Amino acid sequence: MDKIQKIKGFADLFPPDSGVFSFIEATARDVFSRYGYRELRLPVLERTELFARSIGEETDVVQKEMYTFPDRKGRSLTLRPEATAGVMRALVEDKRAGEGLVKYFAHGPMFRYERPQKGRMRQFHQIDVEAVGSPDALLDAEVLLMLEQYLRALGLANLTVELNSLGCKACRPVFLDTLREFLKGMHKERLCEDCMRRKLTNPLRVLDCKVPQCKEFTADAPKITDHLCPECAAHFAVVTGVLDDAGLGYTLxxxxxxxxxxxxxxxxxxxxxxxxxxxxxxxxxxxxxxxxSLGGPDVPGVGFACGMERLALLIDRDLEAAPDFFLAVLDASGLAKGLLLAQGLRRAGFGGEAPFAAKSAKSQLRAADKSGARFCLVLGTDELAAGTVVVKDMRAGGQETVSQDLLAAYLRARLEEAKEG
Structure with a gap:
């Protein structure tokens, strides 16, 4: 019978990769909670209309990349391609939008049908942060400072912050008219097929195109920052001013x-x-x-998302903590006693392994060394009779015989000595 293989663009995460993802999530909880954000868990499946209305009908995400299908009643459903729309839907449905400033973060899998490549899968994962209810530019600045703090906590370096203002419903239409005029004379020998469509339906997307010829021929396109209304210009000046004062570098x-x-x-x-x-x-x-636009109150918001696969490429894989102990039982009659001894250590807060079957002393000691455990605990016939255990320090060397009743206190003291040293 043929093996069933995973779907192209979907990945299984074994250690150490799974440990990296856990680290990314745990660090998010730690950092974001300091800024008043609480965790929100969302469904991965939503009505297609949610994304068409929020993301935009003319975006590549909606046009080309969504996993959309009818359910048994013919309703169009979509696996979420991003998280913000789902967060907004939840806030509106639960009547939490409009309560003043509310702050949430979420994480989990997203789905887009595109060519799999390094750091980009069809099922990918995001950390998502949303702050809803304040129009203040200081909130924008704080969100950026929090993001920088989060990436720093992950140990990331060699990062560049790119910054722009897209204006508002008052000044953006004026800019779009100017941009359409600039693009009017560009034909297919200058723009890709997608941008030929975009210049009519959504010209702003042309500026986001990654095709080299499009970037070349639009290099002199009008800049939106030259067309900001006074309110948008003042808003952007506050954001950049705070970042300057905080010493957070950025590129416009x-x-x-x-x-x-x-x-x-x-x-x-x-x-x-x-x-x-x-x-x-x-x-x-x-x-x-x-x-x-999703049926809720007219409240402002700001947020960001981090691609966990991209973050994982930049994080040290050696994140899993080494076990505290590895128990070697040299007398088969002591296997059950060893299991209970290990259980007591785990209740005391230590992590480690105990054997379930009799193996040679040589193979068990070799396994202890391979495990990376700080201590190898040896339980032989004499130790079983005396109620003791031999503790081998796998890093500092040496060994001592310790009463089983005092073992947890002994290990804790040795670990504290190692921290202080």
């Missing part, structure tokens, strides 16, 4: 428009210099008006 990128239609004013992307072409590890911005 007038072509940064992101891939989703709901962004207004502040938009940003964090780019790594260490992972090649797919270099963006985080991005986001302000989305005033998104909640209202």
């Amino acid at each position: 990128n007038p072509r940064l428009v992101r891939g989703l239609d709901y962004y207004v004013r502040t938009t940003f992307e964090i780019v790594s210099g260490d992972i090649g072409a797919q270099s963006s590890v985080a991005g986001g911005g302000r989305y005033d008006g998104l909640v209202a």
